[in-house]
Amino acid sequence: MPLLEIENLSVSFDTAAGPFIALDKVSYRCDSGEVLAIVGESGSGKSVAMLALMGLLPSSATVTADRMEFEGRDLLRMPDAERRRIIGKDITMIFQEPIDSLNPCFTIGFQIEEVLRTHLGLKPADSRKRAIELLASVGIKDGAKRLSSFPHQLSGGQCQRAMIAMATACRPKLLIADEPTTALDVTIQKQILDLLTALQQDYGMGLILITHDMGVVAETADRVVVQYQGHKMEEADILSLFEKPKSAYTRALLSALPENATGDRLPTIAGVDFLSEGAKA
Amino acid sequence: MLRFFLNKLLLIVPTLIGITIVAFAFVRLLPGDPILLLAGERGVTPERYQKLLMQFGFDRPIWEQYFQYVLGLLQGDFGISISTKREVISEFLARFPATVELSFFAIIFATVVGIPAGIISAVKRGSTVDQTVMGLALTGYSMPIFWWGLLLIIFFSGMLHWTPVSGRIDLLYFFPSVTGFMTVDALLSGQKGAFGSAMSHLTLPAIVLGTIPLAVIARQTRSAMLEVLGEDYVRTARAKGLSSLRVVGLHALRNALIPVITTIGLQVGVLMAGAILTETIFSWPGIGKWMIDSISRRDYPVVQGGLVLVSIIVMMVNLFVDVLYGLINPRIRHQ
Numbered sequence: 001m002p003l004l005e006i007e008n009l010s011v012s013f014d015t016a017a018g019p020f021i022a023l024d025k026v027s028y029r030c031d032s033g034e035v036l037a038i039v040g041e042s043g044s045g046k047s048v049a050m051l052a053l054m055g056l057l058p059s060s061a062t063v064t065a066d067r068m069e070f071e072g073r074d075l076l077r078m079p080d081a082e083r084r085r086i087i088g089k090d091i092t093m094i095f096q097e098p099i100d101s102l103n104p105c106f107t108i109g110f111q112i113e114e115v116l117r118t119h120l121g122l123k124p125a126d127s128r129k130r131a132i133e134l135l136a137s138v139g140i141k142d143g144a145k146r147l148s149s150f151p152h153q154l155s156g157g158q159c160q161r162a163m164i165a166m167a168t169a170c171r172p173k174l175l176i177a178d179e180p181t182t183a184l185d186v187t188i189q190k191q192i193l194d195l196l197t198a199l200q201q202d203y204g205m206g207l208i209l210i211t212h213d214m215g216v217v218a219e220t221a222d223r224v225v226v227q228y229q230g231h232k233m234e235e236a237d238i239l240s241l242f243e244k245p246k247s248a249y250t251r252a253l254l255s256a257l258p259e260n261a262t263g264d265r266l267p268t269i270a271g272v273d274f275l276s277e278g279a280k281a
Numbered sequence: 282m283l284r285f286f287l288n289k290l291l292l293i294v295p296t297l298i299g300i301t302i303v304a305f306a307f308v309r310l311l312p313g314d315p316i317l318l319l320a321g322e323r324g325v326t327p328e329r330y331q332k333l334l335m336q337f338g339f340d341r342p343i344w345e346q347y348f349q350y351v352l353g354l355l356q357g358d359f360g361i362s363i364s365t366k367r368e369v370i371s372e373f374l375a376r377f378p379a380t381v382e383l384s385f386f387a388i389i390f391a392t393v394v395g396i397p398a399g400i401i402s403a404v405k406r407g408s409t410v411d412q413t414v415m416g417l418a419l420t421g422y423s424m425p426i427f428w429w430g431l432l433l434i435i436f437f438s439g440m441l442h443w444t445p446v447s448g449r450i451d452l453l454y455f456f457p458s459v460t461g462f463m464t465v466d467a468l469l470s471g472q473k474g475a476f477g478s479a480m481s482h483l484t485l486p487a488i489v490l491g492t493i494p495l496a497v498i499a500r501q502t503r504s505a506m507l508e509v510l511g512e513d514y515v516r517t518a519r520a521k522g523l524s525s526l527r528v529v530g531l532h533a534l535r536n537a538l539i540p541v542i543t544t545i546g547l548q549v550g551v552l553m554a555g556a557i558l559t560e561t562i563f564s565w566p567g568i569g570k571w572m573i574d575s576i577s578r579r580d581y582p583v584v585q586g587g588l589v590l591v592s593i594i595v596m597m598v599n600l601f602v603d604v605l606y607g608l609i610n611p612r613i614r615h616q
Contacts, residue, residue, distance in 0.1 A: 056519050088522025100513040104612060105535045115521050150611040166521070 003174055003206045004030040004053075004091075007067040011045070011052050011230075014060045022048045022061075026232045028225060030206040032173065035197070037209045037221035037238075039253070041269075044227040046210045050176045054093050055083060071173070089119040092167035093176040097183050098159035102151035108135075108162045109147030115169040134165040138195060157188035161195070168199055174206040175199075181216065193220060214257055218242060226250045228274050249274040282607060282614050289603045293596050297589075301354065304588035305347050308581045315339075315363055315579040337363065354589065360582030362575075369586035373568060377590075378461025379449065380567030383559070384552040386483055387491035392545060395495040399502025399541075403510060404529060414499065422496035426555055430489040430562040437485060444485050447564040451478045486563040490555050494548035501544040505537035512536070539610045546602025550595050 011023040023045040030036045038046040052063045053075070068076045070091060075083060095101045103111060112134060113127040122130060128147065135143030138161040151159055160180060167175055177196055181189035197220055200207040209220060217224055217238070224241045226234040226249065234247040245251045252269045260267050316325065316333045325333070334340040338349060353360060359369040402414045438446045445451070449463045456470035464483065467475035509515060510533055518532040557569035564570075568587060575583035607613045 054520055056516055084522040084524065086522070088520060093520045095513060095517065097513055101517045103514040103518065103532055103536070105539075105609070106532075114523070118521065118523060152612050163517075166517075 001072055002029045003032045003034075003071060004028065004208075005067060005069045006049075006053065006065055009049055009052060009063070009065040009068065011048050011057065011064075012062045014062070019062070021230055023052070023230045026225075026227065026230070028208075030174065030208055032206055033200075033204045034223065035200060035207045035209060035221045037211060037217040037224045038227060039211060039214065039217055039224060040227035040233075041212060041253075043229065045230040046227050047178050048230075049227075050093065050178060050208060050210060054087055054091065054176070055080075056093075085119070088115060089170040090172050091174045091176070092170075092172040093178060094160070094163045094167050094180050096179040098156055098163050098180075099151055099154075099183075101163055102159055104151055107148050107150055108154070112147075112162065112166045112169060115166055119170045130169070131165070134169055135162070137168070137199070138162070138165045139191070140165070156184050157192065160184060160188075160192055164192075164195060164199065168203065171203050172205055174208065176208045176210070178210045179212070180209075181213075182211075189216075196220075214254065226253065231275055233274065247274070285607050285613065286604055289600055293600065296596060297593070300589060300592040301351055302347070304585045304592075305350055307588070308576075308579070308584045309343070311576070311579060313579045315581055318579050319363055350585065359586035359590065362583045363580045364575075364578050364583075369582050370590075372571065372583065373587060373590050375461075376566060376568045376571050379463070379565060380553075380556050380560070380569060382462045382464065383483065383486055383490060383565060383567060384549070384556060386487035387552055387555075388494060388545065388548065390487050390491040391494035391498055391548065395498030396502050396541065398495075398499040399504075400506055400529065400534065402499070402503040403506030406507060411503075415503065418496040418499045420496075421492045422500075424492065426489060426493070426558040427562055429492060430485070430559060433485050433489060434562075443481075445482050447482075449479065449482050449565065450475065451482075454478060486559050486565055489562070490552060490559045493555060494545070494551055497548060497551075498541060498544060502537060502541050505540045506533060509533045509537045535609070539606065542602055542606055542609060546599050546605075549598040553591050553595060 006026075006028040008025040008027055009023060010021065010025050012019040012021045026045070026049060028036070028038075028049065038049070040046050048057070048061075051057050052061070053068065055075075057063060063076075065076060068074065070086060073086070075086070078086075102108070109128065109131055112131040113122075113124070116122045116127040116130055117124075120127075131147055132143035135146055140146050140158060140161055146154070146158075146162075151162075154162065164180075175196075180196065181192050184192060193216060196207065196209075199205075207220075209216070211217060221238050223237050224235070225232055226241070226247065228249045233249040234241070234245065236246065241250065242254065245254055249269075252274070256267045256269050258266060316330060316337070316339070319333075331340075338346055341349070350360070357370070359373070361368055362372060365372065398414050398418070402411045405411050434446055437443045450467065454467070454470070454472055454475045456466060456472060456475070459466050459469055463479040464476060467479040506529075510529070512533075514536075515528060515533050518528045523532070553569075556565075556567060557573055559565065560567045560569040561573060568591065572584065572587045572591075575587065
């Protein structure tokens, strides 16, 4: 049984001009210990899909799916209270802007310990001890001191580490990382990716990595889903995708990598309707 | 934090100097002669007039009068009332608890109703509940205090006989003033029914005085909550599997309260202004009514002293709010 299985997930938003379909019948599967990358340009629906899974979309969104199961449990038809026991504990998520993702009014310690107290029912002394351990596990050494720091007192990289500590507090089975390195300096990006993959291997958890960086995909993913305008264009294991891309869009995406630049011009994706017949893999 | 506090405290000095100038100039710009008003219909002889001018110091140059006044203020001397011959400060202190009590209950009413109303409105944005709450807030904000007060008196006192029309307590109860706050003194007296009577007298004036601040607080809370609910950290809180109550009531509200606290602080000035009308309508023996009477008597020391004292209190409350703002907002605290 896969850890996560989603079949024909669709998301539409109510707008003044009528419903806008952000995701159209896309299926996902992720096993324990697997790194699944979801790639695609902005607007391809990769974040929307995972926010729908987490139940984080606004009320203007309509989410439908034939199946949305986590460890065989139906997330779609589950009562909210039951779903909240899974979200934040077994399925967690980190976001693109780490500084903005942490509450500016609460200390790092409070925000990490809150997860431990909510889901594991730890007492204050135990949750504090565990929070220091968690900070150490994400590479923040002076954890006891950092617990009383506010997000604005930390760097972007440290905030993302704190977010990862928070997301891994209950040893989740699935971690979703929504462009976790996009807002960080290049030097920090590598450290954060290494940290994520190390934790993924240590905990044996599934990792869904949302990104538009094909370099990140090549380094970390086992399997890749390529999306374009709310549609899945291709799903393949990492080697097949880079060696024999099936869809025209994936080929265009790979040929647009900066390393394929000639002269002083960066390659671009041609304005083709990739959704037309035959473009999908 | 200490530097933040000292900075705020230092800013009070120029403001206070400005207030003394305005208070001093304001009463002298009013038409009417305090000595002639004091003499009444009998009038006064030119000799007596000159003598009184010298006695009150009105014959000296205006700048000298100002510096004498400021020198007195620095020594805690707010002057002596021309009409009652009593010290301004003692008259002020005798009436101040009544205004504080009224303002306190008014701001409590405005905050306790306004903040939840704003939160509900923001969470139910665009719904009938939101439109109703914001419609009521706009109505409350637009309602003239004297008209609103009279409407409530007619309905609750005149028609339903639920509340008394005026005063601070029923004549049935008599006890010595210990704190000056009728509700506290009623409790201390131990007389059965005294506290209930004090509260029933306080209800309508507090609602009338608190209506405009309530509307402002509700609208500010709604707007701050709407902004905060869209922030990334609220999404993180939801992603942690926290209940909606905790996400909205702790993670969002804590951030939304930062501008709301400032608004509540600013409402203290509005309360002081509103107290003048409310106290007049409900015959509430506070400083508002006292100052209105002093203006009509051209009692310079009382008007000046009253203005300065009220300004000091408003500034102190704002200083307290600034400190509170710093405590709530860590980014300010660590600057």
